[in-house]
Amino acid sequence: MQNQIPAGSDVNRKGRHGYWYDGERIDRQARERAEARERQSIAEMDAMPxxxxxxxxxxxxxxxxxxxxxxxxxxxxxxxxxxxxxxxxxxxxxxxxxxxxxxxxxxxxxxxxxxxxxxxxxxxxxxxxxxxxxxxxxxxxxxx
CATH class of the missing domain: 3.40.1440 (GIY-YIG endonuclease)
Known part of the structure; x- marks a missing residue:
């Protein structure tokens, strides 16, 4: 039996290749990557003379x-x-x-x-x- 997802749900959707993904997790990971890039950029600017x-x-x-x-x-x-x-x-x-x-x-x-x-x-x-x-x-x- 195939997994069922409520109609209109944007948290879990079936991807193009037939697997499920978690939109909230993907958004959270993207925010974490952006915050890490900002911290790295600030550290580099702090090191400038x-x-x-x-x-x-x-x-x-x-x-x-x-x-x-x-x-x-x-x-x-x-x-x-x-x-x-x-x-x-x-x-x-x-x-x-x-x-x-x-x-x-x-x-x-x-x-x-x-x-x-x-x-x-x-x-x-x-x-x-x-x-x-x-x-x-x-x-x-x-x-x-």
């Missing part, structure tokens, strides 16, 4: 805005930005990895993007800022 530039989070927590960018001179970048916006800003966090890390964060936080590398602060962005501040040395320009 600061001379390649720093990815920065500059903004104002009270205003709920943060700019995620890349610069070889983060204090100078903050000074240039502060002259063009109507509220005080400070460096919230920095990380090695330069442009690669900047692109990673822009993709990761694209749901909070409001344009021009500015993002509304979300719990995920705050968590990343806290993680960076816990792991980065103070000499990388944090808190200026």
């Amino acid at each position: 600061a001379r390649f530039g720093l990815c920065y989070f500059i903004g104002n927590l009270e205003q709920g805005l943060v700019k995620i960018g890349y610069s070889k001179n983060v204090p100078g970048r903050r000074n240039r930005l502060s002259g063009s916006i109507p509220f005080p800003i400070r460096v919230l966090a920095t990380a090695t990895g330069g442009m690669d890390r900047e692109a990673h964060y822009h993709h990761k936080f694209k749901g909070a993007d409001i344009g021009g590398e500015w993002f509304t602060i979300t719990p995920a962005i705050l968590a990343e800022i806290a993680r960076l501040n816990a792991t980065r040395p103070a000499d990388l320009g944090r808190g200026m």
Whole structure:
């Protein structure tokens, strides 16, 4: 007797070659692989020397805005930005990895993007800022 599956079920379906597969398990495995690739990518960016530039989070927590960018001179970048916006800003966090890390964060936080590398602060962005501040040395320009 052949296995029976309820009609319309998308958890278990018969594959092209006559075997069954578990859609939830496949989705979970895909998420786990993506998370492992992200951890590997972050580890590689963490290992990059600061001379390649720093990815920065500059903004104002009270205003709920943060700019995620890349610069070889983060204090100078903050000074240039502060002259063009109507509220005080400070460096919230920095990380090695330069442009690669900047692109990673822009993709990761694209749901909070409001344009021009500015993002509304979300719990995920705050968590990343806290993680960076816990792991980065103070000499990388944090808190200026």
